[in-house]
Amino acid sequence: MRKLFTLLLIPVSFFSQDIEITQPDFRDVELANKHSDIIKIYAWYDSLGKNTLIMTADRNCGDMRDEYCDLRAYHYTGKNKLLWDIKDYAEDQYGMFLNDIEFSDVDSDGIVEISILYQLGADDIYSVKLIMHENGKKYAIRGKTGFDYRDRCVYDYDMFGRNSFEYAKNSFRNHALGLFSDAYNCYSD
Template sequence: MVKTTKKLKMKKLIILFFLPVSIISQEIDFFEPNLRDVPLARKYKNILNVYSWFDSLGKNTLIITARDGCGDGYDKCDLRAYHYTGNSNLLWDIKDYEKGLGIELDQIELTDIDDDDIAEISILYTIRGRSISTVKLIMHEKGKKYAIRGKTGYDYNDECVYEYDMYGKNSFESAKSSFRGHALGLYSDMYNCYSD
């Protein structure tokens, strides 16, 4: 009976340990405005999405663009993201380009993991390959960039390939552990072919 009680207490302790992380990891309320209502959007072509939200930085606008004709065998493709605060202050941008089969935007997530009233923006996308694709998660908070880069797909033997590096360029090494855990979970949920 004592062992069962200890196990039960341990399970409760583990649940209580992880509970604060799930409470803190809150999504940011955002909206997708009409392009005519976003003066910043007028200077961009090939807009995929525009997101707006408010946090302690004030008004935020995220504009995602991709050159026409991306993917499906075309020679060139790009994906760009621009984060503005206020009316026209560019906080950061992402520009990725690939000569090949194209780039596919997979997911955008706005969260406030560290509960500091400043959104973290996670952008996940695939640079398509014939069987193995390059995949990336780029996270920004307060102008700081973190990245997970890797590969996913099935090789010629129909074996799952799932690789990632979060400690290379724009490393998560200096990031808060809550950022690392959340980003790796998001990346794995999107790209881990072992979980299919």
């Protein structure tokens, strides 16, 4: 029985470490027909089966009208099942900027975690967010970063507000904080 159990574990461990993320052409993704203003599409297979992430944004804000006014992400599994979505909107005329999208399997469970980092506004000090999802569960870090009028670093964040990391696995918490800090901590150069 022990040998059978070991044999069952090996494929899952191997699979969870070798998840390939692709960026298919919009025309090759049937779900893309449901959305407008698509900026990125990602696809992969994991323990949930086939996955598609569609990112959309309305680019009509900012002085040059080239900043995003909103940012939306839709994660589908299988053919058309929406697992989760996020929607965020610019709070002012400066719009928002997508910094990074990262795919990981931090806990090696064969299910990809998606981390989306973005900023709102374009002042010297601006709001920043990291939204992380795994299998329908949402986690968020919200903060501020930049330099004040005396050219001093401002770096502040909250992991324990709405959509908290409070009950998240330690591996998720550490991974997300590392991503957030790498992207936004002006104290480290």
